[in-house]
Amino acid sequence: MSTWGGERYGAGRPTGSGKFNSPTKVVRLPSHRVTDVLKYLNSPSYSLPFYSAKVSAGFPSPADDYLEGSLDLNEYLIQHPCATFFVRVIGDSMIDVGIFPNDILIVDRSLEPISGKVVIAVLNGELTVKRLIKKQGEVWLYPENAAYTPLRIQSESELSIWGVVTNVIHAL
Amino acid sequence: MIALLDCNNFYVSCERVFKPKLNDKPVVVLSNNDGCVIARSNQAKALGVPMGVPYFQIKKFCQQNNIAVFSSNYTLYGDMSHRVMTILQSLEPNVEIYSIDEAFIFFNCKENHKESNLELIANHIRQYLLKTTGIPTSIGIAPTKTLAKVANHLAKQNTQNGVILLKTDQDIKQALAQLPLNKIWGIGQGYMRQLLNLGITTPLLLAVTPPKQIRHQFGVVMERIVYELNGIACITREIPTPRQQIIVSRAFGMPLVSLSELMSATSHYVVRAFEKLREEDSFTQQLQVFVNYQSSHQSFPLQQKILSYVFTQPTQDTRLALAKVKNCLEKLYCSKKVYKKSGVILSAITNRTQQMNDFFISPVVAERFAAVMKVIDQTNIKLGKDSLLFAAQLGRNNWKMQAEWRSPRYTSQWSELLLVE
Numbered sequence: 001m002s003t004w005g006g007e008r009y010g011a012g013r014p015t016g017s018g019k020f021n022s023p024t025k026v027v028r029l030p031s032h033r034v035t036d037v038l039k040y041l042n043s044p045s046y047s048l049p050f051y052s053a054k055v056s057a058g059f060p061s062p063a064d065d066y067l068e069g070s071l072d073l074n075e076y077l078i079q080h081p082c083a084t085f086f087v088r089v090i091g092d093s094m095i096d097v098g099i100f101p102n103d104i105l106i107v108d109r110s111l112e113p114i115s116g117k118v119v120i121a122v123l124n125g126e127l128t129v130k131r132l133i134k135k136q137g138e139v140w141l142y143p144e145n146a147a148y149t150p151l152r153i154q155s156e157s158e159l160s161i162w163g164v165v166t167n168v169i170h171a172l
Numbered sequence: 173m174i175a176l177l178d179c180n181n182f183y184v185s186c187e188r189v190f191k192p193k194l195n196d197k198p199v200v201v202l203s204n205n206d207g208c209v210i211a212r213s214n215q216a217k218a219l220g221v222p223m224g225v226p227y228f229q230i231k232k233f234c235q236q237n238n239i240a241v242f243s244s245n246y247t248l249y250g251d252m253s254h255r256v257m258t259i260l261q262s263l264e265p266n267v268e269i270y271s272i273d274e275a276f277i278f279f280n281c282k283e284n285h286k287e288s289n290l291e292l293i294a295n296h297i298r299q300y301l302l303k304t305t306g307i308p309t310s311i312g313i314a315p316t317k318t319l320a321k322v323a324n325h326l327a328k329q330n331t332q333n334g335v336i337l338l339k340t341d342q343d344i345k346q347a348l349a350q351l352p353l354n355k356i357w358g359i360g361q362g363y364m365r366q367l368l369n370l371g372i373t374t375p376l377l378l379a380v381t382p383p384k385q386i387r388h389q390f391g392v393v394m395e396r397i398v399y400e401l402n403g404i405a406c407i408t409r410e411i412p413t414p415r416q417q418i419i420v421s422r423a424f425g426m427p428l429v430s431l432s433e434l435m436s437a438t439s440h441y442v443v444r445a446f447e448k449l450r451e452e453d454s455f456t457q458q459l460q461v462f463v464n465y466q467s468s469h470q471s472f473p474l475q476q477k478i479l480s481y482v483f484t485q486p487t488q489d490t491r492l493a494l495a496k497v498k499n500c501l502e503k504l505y506c507s508k509k510v511y512k513k514s515g516v517i518l519s520a521i522t523n524r525t526q527q528m529n530d531f532f533i534s535p536v537v538a539e540r541f542a543a544v545m546k547v548i549d550q551t552n553i554k555l556g557k558d559s560l561l562f563a564a565q566l567g568r569n570n571w572k573m574q575a576e577w578r579s580p581r582y583t584s585q586w587s588e589l590l591l592v593e
Contacts, residue, residue: 082255083304088589125193
């Protein structure tokens with residue numbers, strides 16, 4: 001039996017001795033997410049648990065077993081990030097429903113614009129925020145302010161829905 | 173079957189999402205420095221605006237014909253592209269992004285998709301993308317990438333449909349008969365001329381030419397095109413390779429004459445180049461700095477001077493590079509010249525696994541350098557580009573690009589949100 005060649009015991013970089021101090025795995029990523037993932041891996045910033053305890057003198061915190069994820073506004077407010085846009089309100093046509101001038105609206109374009117929803121509509125090329133009402137075969141845009149009058153849509157061609165408003169951000 | 177999805181007049185479409193008033197109007201988008209037309213709406217095309225025409229030549233024409241003009245807003249276009257591609261990938265498992273507005277979709281007709289449903293699937297994809305992002309798209313489906321591009325081209329011309337499926341040989345023949353040679357993927361003016369000389373005047377004629385003859389005359393790339401035109405897929409999925417070179421350069425918004433302005437501008441390019449380098453966790457060992465300047469006579473083309481610097485060790489350290497670039501610029505600079513453009517080229521790029529320790533710098537010091545760069549990168553990511561600047565980047569900003577008609581950055585700046593009444 002030849003002793004030449006073959007595996008040399010103890011050869012090679014030990015598993016887990018690299019950059020991440022742990023065994024690694026090759027993963028395929030979509031090209032456009034590579035930078036995001038690298039940033040995530042290299043950044044020490046991530047959401048902190050709501051309660052965290054310093055382990056000192058070997059006494060663990062009684063809360064350790066109850067730690068949950070953190071509260072993330074993005075997760076709470078945005079269901080479809082790629083179809084979600086922010087717009088800013090000018091004018092007071094919707095103040096009765098709590099939408100004031102300068103507020104920011106979270107608009108989800110993937111939602112169905114059903115009757116009763118507050119939507120961003122394109123009316124003859126202009127963007128407006130109103131409540132969409134469909135009744136008795138007619139389509140209306142309702143303001144939420146007594147000083148404004150509801151608008152009946154005469155023909156389909158003048159109206160298109162840009163997106164459905166899901167939340168309003170209002171600074172007090 | 174392979175599909176090519178591409179966004180119709182992408183930059184224009186992005187602008188239209190946020191300004192629906194422009195939906196049927198002639199619109200053009202200009203390149204960096206408001207130089208040339210890089211995108212036109214169909215209405216602008218119909219008015220005869222050519223692609224790539226310098227804006228100053230058509231300025232009056234645009235005013236007379238009420239053509240809306242935009243400076244390119246790459247921040248916005250990049251974000252919209254990301255949305256389109258991400259949504260597409262959520263709909264279909266096998267997507268290969270090809271450019272900012274194009275992607276190939278691989279349909280597995282044995283497992284996931286029935287061939288008879290492909291047109292329906294394609295239309296659903298188009299409708300969903302239009303709804304969620306506002307971007308209109310066209311889809312061409314065929315047995316090969318080259319034919320998918322042909323089909324896509326025809327889908328764009330056919331405004332009724334938006335989806336063209338080339339299934340049978342008859343379909344393919346009819347499609348090829350509708351396009352000139354230079355609209356085939358991979359055939360530019362040069363190849364077209366050579367093919368015309370051989371009597372191959374149409375894509376159909378090219379498709380029936382024996383591939384071996386083509387290979388002998390033009391090489392394997394053209395041979396692949398012939399196979400692809402005949403429905404035999406040769407162009408495989410792209411496997412991204414690490415960059416061989418990183419180049420960052422821009423023309424200045426206005427000509428520069430002082431060394432300090434030149435340094436300030438070039439420093440920005442160095443910083444950006446090294447950001448890209450660190451994003452890939454790569455190291456460079458050669459840096460070239462070049463400057464383009466006007467010679468004494470206005471009519472001469474721009475001249476260029478270039479200097480190289482080779483680092484003793486591969487590096488990712490911006491500060492080191494800035495110091496060396498400063499030295500290079502001092503040597504390149506001449507007070508009598510007018511500078512129009514500068515840039516840096518990083519080459520001899522290696523990745524982290526190929527590194528050996530620097531004999532002259534202790535690992536502790538090297539690690540500290542790396543830590544500093546890391547903090548700078550993370551801060552700039554978190555708080556916005558150029559939140560932390562190197563001193564070398566300071567200076568008057570008159571070298572920054574002109575963008576007189578750039579639309580707001582609707583999706584990335586709180587202060588530039590779309591306004592609704």
